Amino acid sequence: MKRILSSALALLLFGTVANAQLMVNKKEYTRADTLRGMLTPLRTCYDINYYHLDVKINLDQKSVSGSNEFAFTATQDFNKLQFDLFENLKIDKIVYNGAELPYTREFGAVFVTFPKTIKKGSKDRFTVFYNGNPRIARTPPWDGGFIFKKDKAGNPFVSVACQGLGASVWWPNKDHQSDEVDSMLISISVPKDLDEISNGRLRSVVDQPDGYRQHNWFVANPINNYNVTFYIGKYAHWTDTYNGEKGPLSIDYWSLKEDSAVARPHWDADVKPMLESFEHWFGPYPWYKDGYKLVQAPHLGMEHQSAVAYGNQFKKGYLGNDLSRTGYGLKWDYITVHESGHEWFANNITTKDIADMWVHEGFTSYSEVLFTESTQGKKAGDAYAIGLRRGIQNDRPIIGPYNVNKEGSGDMYPKGASLIHTIRQVINNDEKFRSILRGLNSTFYHKTVTTADVENYISKQSGLKLGKVFDQYLRYTNIPVLEYKINNGVLSYRWITDVKGFDMPVKVSLKADDYTFIYPTNDWKTTKIDSSVNMDTFKAEPNFYVKVKKAE
Numbered sequence: 001m002k003r004i005l006s007s008a009l010a011l012l013l014f015g016t017v018a019n020a021q022l023m024v025n026k027k028e029y030t031r032a033d034t035l036r037g038m039l040t041p042l043r044t045c046y047d048i049n050y051y052h053l054d055v056k057i058n059l060d061q062k063s064v065s066g067s068n069e070f071a072f073t074a075t076q077d078f079n080k081l082q083f084d085l086f087e088n089l090k091i092d093k094i095v096y097n098g099a100e101l102p103y104t105r106e107f108g109a110v111f112v113t114f115p116k117t118i119k120k121g122s123k124d125r126f127t128v129f130y131n132g133n134p135r136i137a138r139t140p141p142w143d144g145g146f147i148f149k150k151d152k153a154g155n156p157f158v159s160v161a162c163q164g165l166g167a168s169v170w171w172p173n174k175d176h177q178s179d180e181v182d183s184m185l186i187s188i189s190v191p192k193d194l195d196e197i198s199n200g201r202l203r204s205v206v207d208q209p210d211g212y213r214q215h216n217w218f219v220a221n222p223i224n225n226y227n228v229t230f231y232i233g234k235y236a237h238w239t240d241t242y243n244g245e246k247g248p249l250s251i252d253y254w255s256l257k258e259d260s261a262v263a264r265p266h267w268d269a270d271v272k273p274m275l276e277s278f279e280h281w282f283g284p285y286p287w288y289k290d291g292y293k294l295v296q297a298p299h300l301g302m303e304h305q306s307a308v309a310y311g312n313q314f315k316k317g318y319l320g321n322d323l324s325r326t327g328y329g330l331k332w333d334y335i336t337v338h339e340s341g342h343e344w345f346a347n348n349i350t351t352k353d354i355a356d357m358w359v360h361e362g363f364t365s366y367s368e369v370l371f372t373e374s375t376q377g378k379k380a381g382d383a384y385a386i387g388l389r390r391g392i393q394n395d396r397p398i399i400g401p402y403n404v405n406k407e408g409s410g411d412m413y414p415k416g417a418s419l420i421h422t423i424r425q426v427i428n429n430d431e432k433f434r435s436i437l438r439g440l441n442s443t444f445y446h447k448t449v450t451t452a453d454v455e456n457y458i459s460k461q462s463g464l465k466l467g468k469v470f471d472q473y474l475r476y477t478n479i480p481v482l483e484y485k486i487n488n489g490v491l492s493y494r495w496i497t498d499v500k501g502f503d504m505p506v507k508v509s510l511k512a513d514d515y516t517f518i519y520p521t522n523d524w525k526t527t528k529i530d531s532s533v534n535m536d537t538f539k540a541e542p543n544f545y546v547k548v549k550k551a552e
Helices: 008-012 031-037 257-282 334-341 357-376 378-391 413-429 431-443 449-461 469-473
Strands: 046-060 065-074 076-086 090-096 104-105 109-118 123-132 145-149 158-160 183-191 195-198 201-207 212-219 231-234 237-245 247-258 292-296 308-310 349-351 447-449 480-486 491-494 507-510 514-518 525-528 545-552
Touching: 008 201, 031 247, 031 449, 090 109, 104 123, 109 123, 183 231, 231 247, 231 292, 237 257, 247 257, 257 292, 257 334, 257 357, 257 431, 292 334, 308 334, 334 357, 349 357, 357 378, 357 449, 378 413, 413 431, 413 449, 413 469, 431 449, 447 449, 449 469, 491 507
Parallel strands: 046 183, 247 292, 292 308, 349 447, 480 545
Antiparallel strands: 046 065, 065 123, 076 109, 090 123, 104 109, 145 158, 158 231, 183 212, 195 231, 201 212, 237 247, 480 491, 491 525, 507 514
């Protein structure tokens, strides 16, 4: 699916406007894909505890230089491990206990050999020194890399976005979503006349002898590599506080100085209502220690943990468009709401493999529905959810192939949201549904998960057998088709599905304008139907994402 920024395509293909960048489709996978996506013993032998990324960004040369310290715990005995750094970036040296370590490189994988066996359970560390010119993103944030732009006054406006492609596009790390570092110090040096913002909280700003200034940001919570970021420019900064479920939550706003007058009222309109809505539905904001920041970026947006990237031009909707075509999506800023929703789904709950990225995007797209419901009412939320379906292509499954760093279809956004909305109808108890969303965020708090983890949790907590429902919507392109016929006051019905034994309950119009649960399977069943409903007026309740088809 091509990622082209245009309002016309934004209204036709939801996947083209979704914020998190997805890599170009591939049908064949290479050794490089496997090295990037596979969890081998050379990766699982160590658990990352702490990084100190200390780099200088040279804006004139569009380069990076510096180091990253790896502090880890050995999960087994080993003397060799893998970390990742794109091939175009040069390793100057790898230092361990004051001596340089030997290493080899294959594509983006770096293999380091230690002079002794690192024993299971022991804690150790090494530091990688490197430099080079990272890849420049052509259409950020959909393809990863550095972004170099100018503000209206000609000042540098620089950042990075690398979801999918990987953080190793600009700094050395264990580049796999399954292992999040427990905490991190991010030290970014930039010319002293510019501001720099990263994740977490600012510890200090230190002048350097070469006209640069080092900004030291500490992340006190686990963070995934692709969320680590920087923003460089001439910024205005103001603060606020939200009294949330865990007490006062600091809010920091960073807009370009030239845009601060419009940014203040625009952001104020959405941020606190959004936090209130999401804490209600999902539970406490996951990063009270690091705070909430909204930062203007030189690209559309990204869920950078505790430093959310914003580039929606201070417009309502998605660049002024309503993805649902209901009008409800023009009442709030899509990027503010969607990217902030990722603080719960993607940042708090992170999938181990990007193949399961639907967990990030499906639930976060559904956060838009819940925000609409919170601010405009239940009917508005339902209408928005139904409106999102118009972007579904059903082109390929929304779960991708595992172990090759490849996501599924861009349908993961609207189809993922539609699956969740349908399951909500099947549960038929909004308080239970809410408890499941909150339970997901508490049970998997600051953890990485698989699709199976999420499926099993929802099935167990709902008390429903949902395995075949997940299979049909996630692993096949087709959605369930309810085939029916009506003869002499009797409705005959069955599911047509790829999954054998599919038995999802659904509400249908057994009476005009009145919906009742029926329990179809792949075999024909019958029930009485009111004379007010005929072959042409029979329908499924619209909140269920299914097709209805007359039997031939």
